[in-house]
Amino acid sequence: MLPAAPPGGASSYTSTAVSARVSVPPNDHVLLALPPTAASASVLRSLRSEGVSVSPVSDGIGVLDAVRTRDPALVVLDVDLPGPDQAAVLAALQAEAPNVPVIAVTPRERRIGLLGQLRGDRDDFLVRPFAVDELAARIRLRLRLGPAMENTVLRHGELVVDTEFGDVTVDGRPVALSPTEYALLMALLATPGEVVAPDRLSREVWSEPASPNLVQVYISYLRRKIGAERIRTVRGEGYVLEA
Structure with a gap:
Protein backbone atom coordinates (compact mmCIF):
# COMPACT_ATOMS: atom_id res chain seq x y z
CA MET A 1 0.00 0.00 0.00
CA LEU A 2 1.26 3.46 -0.82
CA PRO A 3 2.05 5.72 2.16
CA ALA A 4 -0.19 8.62 3.05
CA ALA A 5 0.14 11.78 1.00
CA PRO A 6 1.93 14.78 2.52
CA PRO A 7 -0.35 17.71 3.41
CA GLY A 8 -0.89 19.96 0.42
CA GLY A 9 1.36 17.85 -1.78
CA ALA A 10 -1.20 17.41 -4.52
CA SER A 11 -1.29 21.10 -5.40
CA SER A 12 2.37 21.34 -6.41
CA TYR A 13 1.93 21.59 -10.17
CA THR A 14 3.79 24.21 -12.17
CA SER A 15 1.11 25.88 -14.25
CA THR A 16 3.35 27.23 -16.99
CA ALA A 17 2.15 27.70 -20.53
CA VAL A 18 2.49 24.70 -22.80
CA SER A 19 5.56 25.24 -24.97
CA ALA A 20 5.23 22.07 -27.05
CA ARG A 21 1.73 21.88 -28.51
CA VAL A 22 -0.06 18.56 -28.08
CA SER A 23 -0.63 16.68 -31.31
CA VAL A 24 -3.29 14.02 -30.67
CA PRO A 25 -6.19 12.74 -32.77
CA PRO A 26 -9.47 14.53 -31.92
CA ASN A 27 -11.17 11.31 -30.76
CA ASP A 28 -8.47 10.56 -28.20
CA HIS A 29 -10.19 11.74 -25.03
CA VAL A 30 -8.06 12.21 -21.91
CA LEU A 31 -9.44 11.79 -18.38
CA LEU A 32 -7.65 14.20 -16.03
CA ALA A 33 -7.99 12.95 -12.43
CA LEU A 34 -6.40 15.62 -10.24
CA PRO A 35 -7.38 17.01 -6.82
CA PRO A 36 -9.79 20.00 -6.93
CA THR A 37 -7.24 22.80 -6.60
CA ALA A 38 -6.52 26.04 -8.44
CA ALA A 39 -3.34 24.48 -9.85
CA SER A 40 -5.33 21.53 -11.24
CA ALA A 41 -7.81 23.92 -12.87
CA SER A 42 -4.89 25.72 -14.51
CA VAL A 43 -3.56 22.43 -15.91
CA LEU A 44 -7.02 21.66 -17.32
CA ARG A 45 -7.29 25.09 -18.99
CA SER A 46 -3.80 24.82 -20.46
CA LEU A 47 -4.44 21.40 -22.02
CA ARG A 48 -7.81 22.48 -23.41
CA SER A 49 -6.27 25.63 -24.89
CA GLU A 50 -3.91 23.35 -26.81
CA GLY A 51 -6.79 21.40 -28.35
CA VAL A 52 -6.73 18.34 -26.10
CA SER A 53 -10.11 16.69 -25.54
CA VAL A 54 -9.98 16.41 -21.76
CA SER A 55 -12.47 16.10 -18.91
CA PRO A 56 -11.75 16.48 -15.18
CA VAL A 57 -12.42 14.13 -12.28
CA SER A 58 -11.68 15.12 -8.69
CA ASP A 59 -12.04 11.91 -6.64
CA GLY A 60 -11.27 8.22 -6.87
CA ILE A 61 -14.84 6.98 -7.25
CA GLY A 62 -15.34 9.44 -10.10
CA VAL A 63 -12.35 7.97 -11.96
CA LEU A 64 -13.88 4.51 -12.23
CA ASP A 65 -17.34 5.90 -13.11
CA ALA A 66 -15.84 8.13 -15.81
CA VAL A 67 -13.84 5.25 -17.34
CA ARG A 68 -17.07 3.27 -17.69
CA THR A 69 -19.08 6.11 -19.26
CA ARG A 70 -16.58 8.19 -21.24
CA ASP A 71 -14.29 5.53 -22.75
CA PRO A 72 -11.08 7.60 -22.43
CA ALA A 73 -7.99 6.88 -24.49
CA LEU A 74 -5.75 7.77 -21.53
CA VAL A 75 -6.09 8.53 -17.80
CA VAL A 76 -3.91 10.97 -15.86
CA LEU A 77 -4.28 9.84 -12.23
CA ASP A 78 -2.88 11.70 -9.21
CA VAL A 79 -2.08 9.26 -6.39
CA ASP A 80 -3.17 11.90 -3.84
CA LEU A 81 -6.69 12.14 -5.22
CA PRO A 82 -9.38 12.39 -2.51
CA GLY A 83 -11.47 9.29 -1.81
CA PRO A 84 -10.47 5.62 -1.61
CA ASP A 85 -6.87 4.49 -1.43
CA GLN A 86 -5.45 5.34 -4.84
CA ALA A 87 -3.39 2.15 -5.02
CA ALA A 88 -6.71 0.29 -5.02
CA VAL A 89 -8.21 2.72 -7.55
CA LEU A 90 -5.25 2.23 -9.89
CA ALA A 91 -5.52 -1.56 -9.61
CA ALA A 92 -9.27 -1.43 -10.29
CA LEU A 93 -8.73 0.89 -13.24
CA GLN A 94 -6.11 -1.43 -14.78
CA ALA A 95 -8.40 -4.44 -14.30
CA GLU A 96 -11.51 -2.77 -15.71
CA ALA A 97 -9.82 -0.99 -18.63
CA PRO A 98 -6.69 -3.05 -19.38
CA ASN A 99 -6.07 -1.32 -22.72
CA VAL A 100 -6.24 2.23 -21.34
CA PRO A 101 -2.78 3.64 -20.50
CA VAL A 102 -2.32 5.55 -17.25
CA ILE A 103 0.03 8.43 -16.44
CA ALA A 104 0.34 8.37 -12.64
CA VAL A 105 1.24 11.66 -10.95
CA THR A 106 3.17 11.19 -7.71
CA PRO A 107 5.37 13.05 -5.23
CA ARG A 108 8.98 11.93 -5.47
CA GLU A 109 8.98 10.12 -2.13
CA ARG A 110 6.17 7.80 -3.26
CA ARG A 111 7.66 7.00 -6.66
CA ILE A 112 9.33 3.71 -5.67
CA GLY A 113 6.15 2.29 -4.18
CA LEU A 114 4.20 3.26 -7.29
CA LEU A 115 6.54 1.68 -9.83
CA GLY A 116 5.51 -1.84 -8.87
CA GLN A 117 1.93 -1.08 -9.88
CA LEU A 118 2.66 0.33 -13.31
CA ARG A 119 2.52 -1.81 -16.45
CA GLY A 120 5.76 -1.21 -18.28
CA ASP A 121 4.19 -1.71 -21.71
CA ARG A 122 1.36 0.78 -21.14
CA ASP A 123 1.77 3.12 -18.18
CA ASP A 124 3.95 6.08 -17.31
CA PHE A 125 4.51 8.29 -14.28
CA LEU A 126 5.26 11.95 -13.63
CA VAL A 127 6.86 13.30 -10.45
CA ARG A 128 5.50 16.47 -8.83
CA PRO A 129 6.18 19.31 -9.18
CA PHE A 130 6.00 19.30 -12.98
CA ALA A 131 5.49 21.82 -15.75
CA VAL A 132 2.37 21.56 -17.88
CA ASP A 133 4.44 21.22 -21.05
CA GLU A 134 6.05 18.10 -19.58
CA LEU A 135 2.64 16.55 -18.95
CA ALA A 136 1.59 17.56 -22.48
CA ALA A 137 4.63 15.83 -23.95
CA ARG A 138 3.92 12.65 -21.96
CA ILE A 139 0.28 12.66 -23.14
CA ARG A 140 1.32 13.11 -26.75
CA LEU A 141 3.93 10.36 -26.57
CA ARG A 142 1.70 7.85 -24.77
CA LEU A 143 -1.17 8.32 -27.23
CA ARG A 144 1.17 8.13 -30.20
CA LEU A 145 2.69 4.87 -28.96
CA GLY A 146 -0.73 3.38 -28.22
CA PRO A 147 -1.77 0.84 -25.60
CA ALA A 148 -0.13 -2.15 -27.23
CA MET A 149 3.43 -0.88 -27.19
CA GLU A 150 5.72 -3.86 -26.57
CA ASN A 151 9.27 -2.60 -26.88
CA THR A 152 9.90 0.45 -24.71
Missing part, protein backbone atom coordinates in the same frame (compact mmCIF):
# COMPACT_ATOMS: atom_id res chain seq x y z
CA VAL A 153 13.58 0.78 -25.70
CA LEU A 154 14.41 2.22 -29.11
CA ARG A 155 17.97 1.98 -30.44
CA HIS A 156 19.65 3.64 -33.39
CA GLY A 157 23.37 3.06 -33.31
CA GLU A 158 24.63 4.36 -29.96
CA LEU A 159 21.48 6.43 -29.45
CA VAL A 160 19.09 4.72 -27.01
CA VAL A 161 15.66 6.00 -25.94
CA ASP A 162 13.72 4.35 -23.12
CA THR A 163 10.19 5.50 -23.95
CA GLU A 164 8.80 4.10 -20.70
CA PHE A 165 10.72 6.63 -18.62
CA GLY A 166 11.68 9.17 -21.28
CA ASP A 167 15.40 8.51 -20.74
CA VAL A 168 17.87 9.20 -23.56
CA THR A 169 21.48 8.01 -23.67
CA VAL A 170 24.16 8.63 -26.28
CA ASP A 171 27.34 6.52 -26.26
CA GLY A 172 26.29 5.31 -22.82
CA ARG A 173 25.94 8.78 -21.27
CA PRO A 174 22.57 10.21 -20.19
CA VAL A 175 21.25 13.21 -22.11
CA ALA A 176 18.65 15.61 -20.68
CA LEU A 177 16.17 16.88 -23.30
CA SER A 178 13.38 19.41 -23.03
CA PRO A 179 9.87 18.18 -23.96
CA THR A 180 10.15 19.86 -27.38
CA GLU A 181 13.59 18.40 -28.04
CA TYR A 182 12.35 14.95 -26.99
CA ALA A 183 9.32 15.21 -29.29
CA LEU A 184 11.63 16.27 -32.14
CA LEU A 185 13.95 13.33 -31.52
CA MET A 186 11.00 10.91 -31.48
CA ALA A 187 9.73 12.35 -34.79
CA LEU A 188 13.16 11.75 -36.37
CA LEU A 189 13.47 8.33 -34.75
CA ALA A 190 10.17 7.23 -36.31
CA THR A 191 11.97 6.91 -39.69
CA PRO A 192 15.71 6.70 -38.93
CA GLY A 193 18.00 7.03 -41.91
CA GLU A 194 15.28 8.71 -44.00
CA VAL A 195 14.82 12.36 -44.84
CA VAL A 196 12.15 14.06 -42.72
CA ALA A 197 10.83 17.33 -44.14
CA PRO A 198 10.62 20.42 -41.88
CA ASP A 199 6.85 20.73 -42.44
CA ARG A 200 6.35 17.18 -41.18
CA LEU A 201 8.43 17.93 -38.09
CA SER A 202 6.38 21.08 -37.63
CA ARG A 203 3.11 19.12 -37.65
CA GLU A 204 4.33 16.33 -35.38
CA VAL A 205 6.16 18.44 -32.81
CA TRP A 206 4.20 21.70 -32.72
CA SER A 207 0.84 20.51 -34.16
CA GLU A 208 0.62 23.71 -36.21
CA PRO A 209 2.64 25.44 -38.94
CA ALA A 210 6.01 26.40 -37.47
CA SER A 211 8.57 28.42 -39.35
CA PRO A 212 11.53 26.55 -40.88
CA ASN A 213 13.73 28.78 -38.74
CA LEU A 214 12.08 27.51 -35.54
CA VAL A 215 12.58 23.90 -36.65
CA GLN A 216 16.20 24.69 -37.50
CA VAL A 217 16.78 26.27 -34.08
CA TYR A 218 15.52 23.18 -32.26
CA ILE A 219 17.49 20.91 -34.59
CA SER A 220 20.59 22.84 -33.50
CA TYR A 221 19.65 22.43 -29.83
CA LEU A 222 19.23 18.68 -30.37
CA ARG A 223 22.52 18.41 -32.24
CA ARG A 224 24.39 19.97 -29.34
CA LYS A 225 23.04 17.31 -27.00
CA ILE A 226 23.17 14.10 -29.07
CA GLY A 227 26.04 15.03 -31.41
CA ALA A 228 26.00 17.18 -34.54
CA GLU A 229 27.01 14.24 -36.73
CA ARG A 230 23.82 12.35 -35.83
CA ILE A 231 21.50 14.76 -37.64
CA ARG A 232 22.38 15.39 -41.27
CA THR A 233 20.84 18.24 -43.24
CA VAL A 234 19.73 17.46 -46.80
CA ARG A 235 19.53 20.87 -48.41
CA GLY A 236 16.07 21.71 -49.65
CA GLU A 237 14.57 18.46 -48.30
CA GLY A 238 14.97 18.09 -44.55
CA TYR A 239 16.87 16.17 -41.90
CA VAL A 240 18.16 12.61 -41.49
CA LEU A 241 18.85 10.86 -38.18
CA GLU A 242 22.11 8.98 -38.70
CA ALA A 243 23.35 5.99 -36.67
